Amino acid sequence: DEIGDASKKLGDASYNFAKEVDWNNGIFLQAPGKFQPLKALKAIDKMIEMGAAADPKLLKAAAEAHHKAIGSISGPNGVTSRADWDEVNAALGRVVASVPKAKVMAVYDAVKDITDPKVPAYMKSLVNGPDAEKAYQGFLEFKDVVAKNQVTAASAPAVVPSGDKIGAAAKQLSDASYPFIKDIDWLSDIYLKPLPGKTAPETLKAIDKMVVMGSKMDGNLLKAAAEAHHKAIGSVDSKGVTSAADYEAVNAALGRLVASVPKDTVMDVYNSMAKIVDPTVTNNMFSKVNPLDAVAAAKGFYTFKDVVQASQ
Template sequence: MAKARKACVLAAVLALTGLRQSAFVPGPRGLAPMAAAGGMLAMAGAAPAHADKIDDAAKKLSEASYPFLKEIDWSSDVYGKLPTANPFQVLKAVDKMIVMGAAMDSAALKAGAEAHHKAIGSIDAKGVTTLADYEAVNAAIGHMVASAGESKTMDVYNVFAGFNLGKDVGPYMMSKVNAADASAAYKAFLEFKDAVKASQR
């Protein structure tokens, strides 16, 4: 479980660093951010019982990005550490995440925790969950983020965007996957981001 949490944290850093232009403005150019965005897909929450625009976008995102998700080597230790990060910088980032979490709707948080638990339980030998659980997990990050509000969301984005992971991270990550699958995942991710923003308070 601890290893899974570490993987999620680094995946978030990679995604947020790759999406250097605000998460609520047009995304960055090039293929490296597409690979980084794939990590973000892994750290979602859970969908509510009713379907809405976030759920619809999560379904589209999940179907478009699942091939890409399966190409990532989730056993790599790159997802378990931040070799260039200052410990105090990491602490400040965690603090912003805690504040954001405290602002989230409690029902969305509970649903997110339950979806994560279910998805972790269904991962295969390569660390990939089922498409259904992946979709539920993607839907929840949308509902959780939307409930937290744009200001606290951007506080988390900005603190992680300050991490310097080095210029080789993007190309390295991109070299490990199919570029077309990464592109499809990134395009769907941007549409998902727009649906979350439209629902944000």
């Protein structure tokens, strides 16, 4: 397709730049300016809306391309192969072309809103400047091909299941865990801190397992889960806490999503996360909430998972 061809040209223009970026730099975990969690949540919300509007088949293909690209990483900077770099660009270009232009620009504008204007120049100072300029020129030509192939209407909204066992179990889980949800400091910057003692390549292994799980999920249920998150973000209070009803809808959607992949795929995510999350981290989280609320939530979760497993 045209986007695939254009991605080769984009690769010619941008792979030198890709090689110069230190992909393992801890800086990418930092807020790109002043830490403004509620504004950042708005930017994430625009990405969720764009994801929900995208063609699920193309999202799946993009996740597969990222998984493959993680497999061909080499060198200290963590760069993927030239071929996989091109495949990721092509896959993302197709995702972008599957949503109306306004949804893409809404992400751009919301991210701009939380980004200090000095950030781009600083990023450029870390690589060979002319290579960054060449890559940007390549991106501008690529985007014209994407725009030419872009849809004007979003894909159809998800079909949300109802009256199922997971929906009923989600009500019980949510009643049991909403007090715990209200105890959590959602506006803290602690969630942006690197995991103690873990390097970027170690963390990337766990991310890869999530990418694989994402690529196996039912596309309609993933879209439904994204829509439920978007609705939940719409009802957050000044502390970032969503309404009880929207929280329940998120749990139901995520339970159905988990049930749409094989158990081993879920356990691969859990086991790889357990390798990088030190017990000090979970204990620290526990120390900041009402312990009775956390234990009630945990009991709720371990009951819920049996219902999910039964429909898996």
